[in-house]
Amino acid sequence: MKIIYDMSIQGATKAGVYVFAKNINEEIIKIDQYPILTYNNPFSTIKQIGIKRKITSLMRLLYLECIAFFGNRNDIFFFPAPEVPFSVIFFKKRFIVTIHDLYAWKNLKETTFFASIKNKLLPIIANKAELICTVSEYSKSEIIKYLNISTDKIFVVHNGLDEVFLDKPKINIEVLKNKRYILNVGSLEPRKNISFLIDLFETIKNQKNYSDLLLVLTGGESWNSNEILNKINNSVYKNDFILLGQVSQNQLPNLYKDAVAMIFPSKEEGFGIPVIESLSQGTPVLVQANSALKDFKEYGAYVMEDFNIDTWLTLITEIEKNKVRISKNNINKVIYDFSWKNSANKLLNELLK
Template sequence: MKIAIDCADLDSSRIDGTRIYIKNVLNYLGDLAPQDDFWLFHRKEFNPVLKPKIFSNYQNRKIPYPFLWTQTKFAFELLQLRPAIVWMPIQQIPLLTAGKIKIVFTAHDLAFKIFPKSFKLSDRKKLNFFIDSAVRRADGIIAVSQSTKKDLLRFFPLLEEEKIKVIYHGFDAQQFCQKFSQEEINKNLNKYNLIKDQREVRFLLYVGALQPRKNLPLLIEAFEEIKGKKGLGDLRLVLVGAPAWLAEETLRKVRNSVFSQDIILTGEVDFSVLTLLYRKAKLLVFPSLYEGFGLPILEGWASETPVLVADNSSLKEIGGMAVEKFSTFSKKDLADKVEKLLADESLRKDLVIKGKKALENFSWKKCAEETLEFLKIIAQKND
């Protein structure tokens, strides 16, 4: 069977959850189905950090084109190839091929419909156009959580539920098993001002883009409140991730904070440094207003770090009983929960144990297996 896949996102210099998802699924598909041919289409060279394993049954097709690549050059290549199925791991499909070649796309989240003011108008219009057309014309849809499936059915009431398959993400077990020398630990912690008087300082960790939906101003305000408490003056807040769209409010909040010197903006970091920061953090705090999945939850569990999330969307679904939750819009509740977790070592240990147990339900291999199975079901389905 010929399976075509849009891999163009793996050419990007920016690393995000969607691109980690694409790379890791591709790291397994070829091995899972050696009898099938996978055609990997992209525009330029893969970002070395995002480059997937290339199996003998992978046809790596780099096809440069300057304009509307997905809707033009990629669509033309598909019409020439005539694969049994096309997998679009993004929320867009090549419209010229709809009805002629079977297509499955992955729906990651509908944040732009739920929190439209968190997006630029031009981006919102584009995202709405592509998801609306993809939902109407795709033969199957992968939703990354029950929450995302629920949102699809809410915004597209004519969508048949049977067209949707929920497939969870996984995590990179090898990455989170890394060993670090004391020299590496000291070097990286010193770089981010996380050592004082030759001792490691306690810090809260956030991982993700800096953009309005991530609810970071609330986290900064809660951090300021916590810092005033007895015994917590040494605490720091580390925000790992690059500024994304409409990040100015968050950056201004950091600059204007009375504790700005204790709020560390790392920008993007490599996976090794990220793993170290996860492992050394006292808590992972994920305060988003909305997520389609919430990959940092798994990464926190894999790092044996207790996780605190906002009580909404997929965060409560994926986190379940293995995370502590706070009321999404309440600075007081967030500050209280952070203070409670920092003070209660037995509670932190309990969350770590529960997180390790919950992690058994997630793997990239399982994600790839279920993705392949769904692609084949749709490919073989009679119209």
């Protein structure tokens, strides 16, 4: 028996799903005790738009179908994202799938055409899978509730911290040198609630002593970024927005560390990797009390009960005024609890049961 590990997600996104797939795969390979076949998809839709993106998306799906013919009946396919070829299901091959959250499935109108088709198939994929991997207890409860899956079929493997957040050399971003800023890390899409963040930032800028404050946004544009970009361009403070796009891993630690706070007002998250990254660098994080995000309160994150701008404003100004940082105890707790090595070992144990 061998494990057939699907890494084709790297051609579709650089978001949390890809981060999970990449890091788990690298750690499993290091263990080097079990036969693992990893395959990549040569067709990438990253940075593509329009008809070219649609054609490439179709080619990605066809390539996945071809891959499904490989492997013996006893081999196990592991999909770190819910992209499972029809062939795997049709030929009744063994597979374990990772469902990170159900936000896209519950909000089909907020996705692309191809994504909506894939998400409609999620209940079938979940029922046909031998096991389901997910990244938080919150997501597990959602899968049980909405997809009617038994609890013993689902196991949780958390995301982890990249080694660069521990002891590797870090790189500064020159444009932010000696600047005062609040930060958001994530793609520019409706789910991330960037519109609320823009409103919050404008409210902060209207206060005394914040004329030099910047809002730094990282991550790539997504399928519905135009509304967000238009709102930024129409803001009276448009010159105080810094859009960095994709940032390298070596740049992220100091980007977090030098921020006043990391504001992460997502509507829903299966996990929230930027939260643990920011906490690991001692930078306060504000999240809303929804989904898996509320669980980070025990690590020092500020969990807000609603999206009342005045409440968020008061807390951010207090954090800035008092130069609040995350305690060393909470930093160590984050580093200890969220390890890719431990997560890979847990996944491997489930794969080989």
